[in-house]
Amino acid sequence: MEYHEVMTLLGYTRHEWMNRLQLLHSYSKLGKDEKVQEKIEESIRLADEERKLSNLNIPETLIWVLSFNWTYTQFRIKFQVDDSIPKIWEYDKKIREKLEAVVDALSDSAQEMELYEGLLHIRTREGEPIIELTFSGAFTGWDNLQMIGQKDDVLEVKIESLPEKKSRCTIVLTCN
Missing domain, CATH: 3.30.565.30 (Sporulation initiation phosphotransferase B (SpoOB), C-terminal domain)
Structure with missing residues (x-):
């Protein structure tokens, strides 16, 4: 994989995580604590699946x-x-x-x-x-x-x- 491809992948990944954080922030400001908790748990599950996929080498x-x-x-x-x-x-x-x-x-x-x-x-x-x-x-x-x-x-x-x-x-x- 070329460096520019790695940078593109990192950019997309960062963009997705920023979208999740912005969604959490919005739900928090609206006082939707159940939605905040749901999205946090979803993000933790996703990060765990990424870790398991990465660990397969x-x-x-x-x-x-x-x-x-x-x-x-x-x-x-x-x-x-x-x-x-x-x-x-x-x-x-x-x-x-x-x-x-x-x-x-x-x-x-x-x-x-x-x-x-x-x-x-x-x-x-x-x-x-x-x-x-x-x-x-x-x-x-x-x-x-x-x-x-x-x-x-x-x-x-x-x-x-x-x-x-x-x-x-x-x-x-x-x-x-």
Whole structure:
């Protein structure tokens, strides 16, 4: 990663944290103590998830995840990392490439003015590390989504119908 890319990432991260602080400040001034407490707890959870992701020692994937919301304008992602994930550092580049390929395929099935909310969850299944990527929104082109499941590193693709012509697409990837 080049220095200017690091500076850009730091700038985006700082901007997000400043937005959170300004929101806390506003709620505090309005006397909305419950909202202040809720946002503080949310910020602590986010910082803890960032720490757990960082501790996996997968820098390419870490940077990809942290910059995701600025890179993919139609998608917003949250992430969760379970405790006790086996070492996956040696697969870092491969993990990032898999995630990029999946999101590119999802982008091909995205509607132009739709915002897709998602969760990236790094966890274990039967003792093996996996990545579960879930997005909800109004997808088109079911064939693109089904074709994702034909890739070797994809363990599962599940598509569920939701109200208002929306769907939830869950893709489970191997880490190795």
